[in-house]
Amino acid sequence: MARSRLRGWPVPVSQFGKVNVGLIGCGQFAFSTVCFYLKKQRSTTFLSAFDPLVEQAQSLAHYYGFREIAPSPDALLNHAELAVLYVTSNHASHTPYAIAGLKRNKIVYIEKPISVSREQLVQLTQAIRQSTGNVFAGYNRPYARAIQLLHRYVANSAQAGPFSLYYVINGHLIPPDHWYRHPNEGTRICGNLSHWIDLTIHILAWRNLPEWLDIQLIWANPTELDDNLNVTLTTDKHDLISIQLTSRSEPFEGIREFINIQYNNVIAQIDDFRQMTVWQGAHRKTWRFSPKDVGHERAILQPFCQQNRPWAEVELSTLLTLFICDKIRQRQSASRFWTRQQVANLEADSQRSSTSLSTINP
Known part of the structure; x- marks a missing residue:
């Protein structure tokens, strides 16, 4: 797809x-x-x-x-x-x-x-x-060393299977008057959570993408729906994904994140992209990354590199991010995202759109 x-x-x-x-x-x-x-x-x-x-x-x-x-x-x-x-x-x-x-x-x-x-x-x-x-x-994050190493384990699996992905993100404490909070800036879903939604799409694409994703949204504060929340995704391929963003206080060393991944007999634990341990059956291997490697350098240098990720992944992850953002604004805690339909609709709308392209508005 x-x-x-x-x-x-x-x-x-x-x-x-x-x-x-x-x-x-x-x-x-x-x-x-x-x-x-x-x-x-x-x-x-x-x-x-x-x-x-x-x-x-x-x-x-x-x-x-x-x-x-x-x-x-x-x-x-x-x-x-x-x-x-x-x-x-x-x-x-x-x-x-x-x-x-x-x-x-x-x-x-x-x-x-x-x-x-x-x-x-x-x-x-x-x-x-x-x-x-x-x-x-x-x-x-798709360009982080830990993710690229993990890809090899998934690619070498004898058969396709469901993913279990669990993310815990300690995000920045953003004050109410910060520009991130302006209604036109896309909320924290676009500004922050999109990183892990995008990483999820990237990982699912290692196997093949699901036909649909069921979305469950849980927020801690009904007056601040895009902060301190949990996004749970399940799919027709029996994937289970949980993304928790919490920002009760400012992390001293910046954003901290913990990721647990299971695919067939592979279990991986990523500790803030400073360390990753992978278990495959009885075998265990640990990598340490110093300095912390979240993929910034490789991502920023994409125009100077070959073998970059397909743009179609970014389009799909953005569609899913915007879909979740809309559901949060509508206070709709349960919904279904159809991947093929969303991609086809985007393609059709971009082809027939007679709207003039955006003007520069700094």
Whole structure:
């Protein structure tokens, strides 16, 4: 069911020499993570940076040696030397900026979430189909070393079986006035929980995807439905998935997560992506990852790499994320998500949509 799409550059862009990178959104994540790993990529040239807060753009551009600070998004997007666009702005603006880059046939990296509404996703899908550029998403956990090692065990299983996945995430404590809380930004479902929804789709795709997922939602506080909640998924293939997000206090070392996975005779326990232990029958093996490896470096460098994950996985995980987000807003605790139907509807809507593509709205 999942569609792979080999589009754009047939080899990593780094093989063409220095690559000019532009970045929209110069906040903490762009500064501490995205540009940090791009600087390690020797073929990167920092071309242009834009942020509505000029001080942030100046700080990032000065530290990393960007050639210029763009006075506007259009100025950056229309730069004749721009090759790769990184979108790391506020969540609601990810899709409009990505579309603007794709309309100019650029290579575009979109930090998660790629869209905060189905309308945005339809427009983004339409832009991807019409562009000769390529697109990558900032969902990094599929690129974590632990997940890639675990994939080998599942791939070598003698027969297909159901997955049991259990996630416990200690998330950031987000105050009521934080921009994440703005209604237009997609709630914590798009902003945070989408990471583990996406990882779930990625893992299920190792076998093959289910026809449907039944969704059960439990929230602790009826006045704050997208925080301190549990999402349980069951499927026609008898998979059992539980995702618990809790944020009673701020974790001292940042987000902490614990993942337990069982598939046939394989049991894996991932401790905050610092350690993973795998049992296969009587055999046990432990890996330690220092520093903690949640896949940021490999995900950020997708435009410079081959063998990236299929975009169809990202489309499906975004559809599921937006579906769950809508059910939470509707206070509907039980629902069913039909995978083939959702993908087909997205494809049909993106083909027949006569709506003009999103405009830039920083």
